[in-house]
Amino acid sequence: MMRSKKRTGRESLWGNRKWNKAVSLILCGSMTASLAACGKEAGKETGASNLQNNAGGGEVLLEQALNEQVKSHSAQTGKEETVYVLADAQGSIRQVIVSNWVKNGEGSDMLTDVSDLSNIENVKGYEDYTPGENGTLTWEAKGSDIYYQGTSDKELPVDVKLSYTLDGQEIAPEELAGKSGRVTIRFDYENREKQIVSINGREEEIYVPFAMISGMVLPSDTFSNVEVTNARLISEGDNLLAVGVAFPGLRDSLNLEELKEGMEDEEKRKELDELNIPEYIEISADAVDFDLNMTMTMAMSDVLSDISLTNSIDLNDINESMDDLESASHELIDGTAKLKDGTGELKDGTVELKDGTGELKNGAAELKDGTGKLLEGALDLKDGTNELQKGSSDLKDGTGRLAVGSEDLKAGADTLKNGTQELREKSGELETGAGKVNEGTAQLTAGSKALAEGTKALAEGSAALDAGALRIQQGLASVDAAIAAMVKACQGSDGSIGLVEGSRSLAEGIAGLDSLLNRYFEMYEADINGKIEALRQMAAEAEARKTEAQAGLAQALEHQQEAEAALNAACVPETKTIEVEVEAVGTMPQTTISGSVTGYSIEPVTATAEVPVQSISADEVQKAALDYRNAGEMVAAYQAEAAAAQAEEEAIQQIIAQYTQELMQSGQFGNDVQTASQAAYIKYMKEVSANLAAGAQTVRAGTDSLYQALLLLNDGQSGVPALAAGAEELKEGTEAAVTGTKQLQEGTEGLNGGIGTLKEGTEALQTGTAKLAEGTGKLDEGAASLKDGAGKLNDGAKELDEGAGKLQDGAAQLDNGALQLQDGAAQLDEGAGELQDGTAELDEGAAKLQDGATELDEGALELKDGMIRFDEEGIRKLTELFGDDVERVIDRIDALKDAGDRYHTFSGVQEGTEGSVKFIYKTDGIKAR
Incomplete structure (x- = not known):
């Protein structure tokens, strides 16, 4: 096949x-x-x-x-x-x-x-x-x-x-x-x-x-x-x-x-x-x-992947395979006839299946209704268990508090028993005390008379006190007004400057004046110091020029000596003398002090020098004489420059000494009258300025202290106003005291009448205390009974609390079970819903299966007819069409299959x-x- x-x-x-x-x-x-x-x-x-x-x-x-x-x-x-x-x-x-x-x-x-x-x-x-x-x-x-x-x-x-x-x-x-x-x-x-x-x-x-x-x-x-x-x-x-x-x-x-x-x-x-x-x-x-x-x-x-022609067909015997295919087609025709019979039975079975799925669908719907009600009941049960658990919890709390209260009651009963016993004992003492009170009332009667006489004297004294308080109040008002005026003066008003502000301004102004004077004197001293420093620089420059002039003078003297020696040498060969007029230094006294020339005098003269000569020309002698003269002029020039530098240095040193003395005397009196007066004035001004500044600060501190004291006196909480207020209160108090003494006098009169009533009350008290002693005995007996009952109540409260605890635990377990029941009911309801849907789908599928079975039955019939045509038209034509070329076709199809698989x-x-x-x-x- x-x-x-x-x-x-x-x-x-x-x-x-x-x-x-x-x-x-x-x-x-x-x-x-x-x-x-x-x-x-x-x-x-x-x-x-x-x-x-x-x-x-x-x-x-x-x-x-x-x-x-x-x-x-x-x-x-x-x-x-x-x-x-x-x-x-x-x-x-x-x-x-x-x-x-x-x-x-x-x-x-x-x-x-x-x-x-x-x-x-x-x-x-x-x-x-x-x-x-x-x-x-x-x-x-x-x-x-x-x-x-x-x-x-x-x-x-x-x-x-x-x-x-x-x-x-x-x-x-x-x-x-x-x-x-x-x-x-x-x-x-x-x-x-x-x-x-x-x-x-x-x-x-x-x-x-x-x-x-x-x-x-x-x-x-x-x-x-x-x-x-x-x-x-x-x-x-x-x-x-x-x-x-x-x-x-x-x-x-x-x-x-x-x-x-x-x-x-x-x-x-x-x-x-x-x-x-x-x-x-x-x-x-x-x-x-x-x-x-x-x-x-x-x-x-891979549409050709399932085709494996080379494995299923013997390529060496393709014609035989064709015959087998033709034979198989006949068997296929017979098989399709049987298939038609089977599809008929399948069609009948699907009708019964459709009826069964319809019943199953109805049953699933009823199951869904039941699970829905179960779920509702589980929800109600869960709500109830929630309330039960809450109530049991409240009950447990109440029994707990009851147990605690019973303990307190038991302790209170014990205390009450002890208290009644003590009350019983004290009631006797009360009876004795009542007798003493009765005796004391007699003494109170005598004392009330003395009180009446004292209140009369008190009334007279309070009137005098009230008059004195009025005078104090009036005096404090005057003091308060004066202090307010002083505070106003310190603070200033109507645009005027107050004492406090004025003292502060005075102190600040004097301090500024003192600072200004000090700055002036410092500037004055700085100016003198600057001038002294400039003069010192000028003296140093003069000293330098003097030193330079002295060095030049030394060189000129040496040159002059050399020229003199040359002149003498020019005249040596002959012993005769000649007279040569030479303008030279006539008198040149010199005084050397500390290595410097301090005095000099140059007077040009015409001297006659007698020098021996030997056949020497007049030109050489004249030249030597000229050199000697020039050297003398150089000496004179350097001597003049050195003298000028010396004089300038001495003048500068004198000025420096004057400024230094003036500066030193600015703080003390010197010998010179004018300089001493100026220095004394400067010193005096400094002292006066310092004293003024110190005094201004003292005045400022005093005014501040005065102002603060006045503020304290003017303070409404602690000063004169407070004293005035206190005097007012004292005045009101004395008035009240006068009134009170009158009331006290009236009260003492009433007290005399009340004492009689008190005496009657104390007698009644003595009688009542006797009855109290009798009642406390009975109370003591009742407290003993209460103590016994409180003990029993305490024991029962403990047992009740233990039972409430067990009830609370059981309620919690019941609530947990109800929750599980609720979840289970929900799952069951959900499953029933799915079952209902599934049965509906199954019923629908069964209907489709029924339709499909009908179509399959019809298709099987068509297949049967088609197979007959396939045998007649397909198989025979396939065998006739390719014949010996089938092997080549199969090889190509296998190659295509392999290409698809790859x-x-x-x-x-x-x-x-x-x-x-x-x-x-x-x-x-x-x-x-």
């Missing part, structure tokens, strides 16, 4: 046109069975998780329906990829999001994967990963599977493009929104994924066999008269569902043209041309106010890991704005 089914698959590809259309419809129909309510609008997606979790009803159901066509991988280890392609209404890609599920079949702590995605994030856990080389990702799996997603900008293996026409004219999707007319929507696919494979011993390039399943929801209030190409229509309520399948590149990969060239039978070649391998999908409909939510396409490459990842997979990948293309809806 397995071989027959697989040959039937080949017949569906290469048999007659009607059968191939049937195969396409079967593929579409199997994935549209659950797309009943796909009319809701899908939300906008921002990621694969949103695409899966937040989509609208139509989108989710459409994706589920497409997923039914994808092979389910049940391997415990491996990687599954879902590539979500988000595109606009024409198929232009906006974003590609890849969702990966890495299965951790061995429960490893670390899980290694390979991926070239960007923006990777964990979508179902908190596990982290470490990136490595060549796209390696090492996840800290901790025994769990890893679910993550990322984005990619790689080229997709298949492109999906949509085009639209309105009344035969191509139109942009945004312009189509809201229009009416005949609309055609076409899906075109471009397969870009090729592989090099070996077929019949030669290398060929084939396309990876992607199956493209596209679908859309067409609301019947918008679309009508719908026609499809390479698709199937399902009518469900108010919606139409169009789903189609296409195999882009498959026809080229099968190389049907080469197969057709090898066929000699023209009829077979014609039938091969009519073989329908769809490469596009087209939907046409009359639209009113065009509106389309979205479209969805699923792509997968394409098992888009973003990468770890070597040695089994992978699978599917693509989901979602295009935007077309909405009128």
